[in-house]
Amino acid sequence: MSLKLRFIAGLAVSLSLLGLGGCGYNDFQAKDEQVKAAWSEVTNQYQRRSDLIPNVVASVKGEAGFEQETLTKVIEARSKATSIQATPELINNPEAFKKFQAAQGELTGALSRLMVVSENYPNLKANQGFQDLRVQLEGTENRITVARNRFIKSVEEYNVLARSFPTNLTAKMFSYEVKQTFTVANEAAISTAPTVSFDKTPAASK
Numbered sequence: 001m002s003l004k005l006r007f008i009a010g011l012a013v014s015l016s017l018l019g020l021g022g023c024g025y026n027d028f029q030a031k032d033e034q035v036k037a038a039w040s041e042v043t044n045q046y047q048r049r050s051d052l053i054p055n056v057v058a059s060v061k062g063e064a065g066f067e068q069e070t071l072t073k074v075i076e077a078r079s080k081a082t083s084i085q086a087t088p089e090l091i092n093n094p095e096a097f098k099k100f101q102a103a104q105g106e107l108t109g110a111l112s113r114l115m116v117v118s119e120n121y122p123n124l125k126a127n128q129g130f131q132d133l134r135v136q137l138e139g140t141e142n143r144i145t146v147a148r149n150r151f152i153k154s155v156e157e158y159n160v161l162a163r164s165f166p167t168n169l170t171a172k173m174f175s176y177e178v179k180q181t182f183t184v185a186n187e188a189a190i191s192t193a194p195t196v197s198f199d200k201t202p203a204a205s206k
Helices: 003-022 025-063 069-083 088-092 094-118 122-127 129-161 167-173
Strands: none
Touching: 003 088, 003 094, 025 069, 025 094, 025 129, 025 167, 069 094, 088 094, 088 129, 122 129
């Protein structure tokens, strides 16, 4: 190849790289990695919660007369939640992401009910091992909230890039699809993920 052709080829490559940078390609790369990192933290915290549940269940099983239905719902909800593989690809699949969110929400609700019911059992309230697990669960729920909010923010920034002109053209060219994120029941709850209630006030008798 002659020197002139090499120069032209090099110039073409340089212009192409500049074009990619100008149309947001590099931004997509960065935002996509941020979303993946945020999602990884969300799944890590959900896994941490899941790992704590068997010990919680074991502690509650030792309490005579504990509501079996409540315990069963926690076990079933955990099984359902862990059956869904939280891969990075999940956030590109609306239906799968919806199922994942629903399963985790169901587990949150079941755990909340378990903790409320446990207040009616003095032996559990006096059990230091069980109380330590409560504290660990509370801390994990707080971490889940923080991780979810970071994920929501990362996806929001990515999706704005994917929908805005002219970077939306780059998104189409390189198949950068809009990603799924967590939804909330109302505007007031938009910055707060569902949390387990650890209120230690005894539940009112029915």
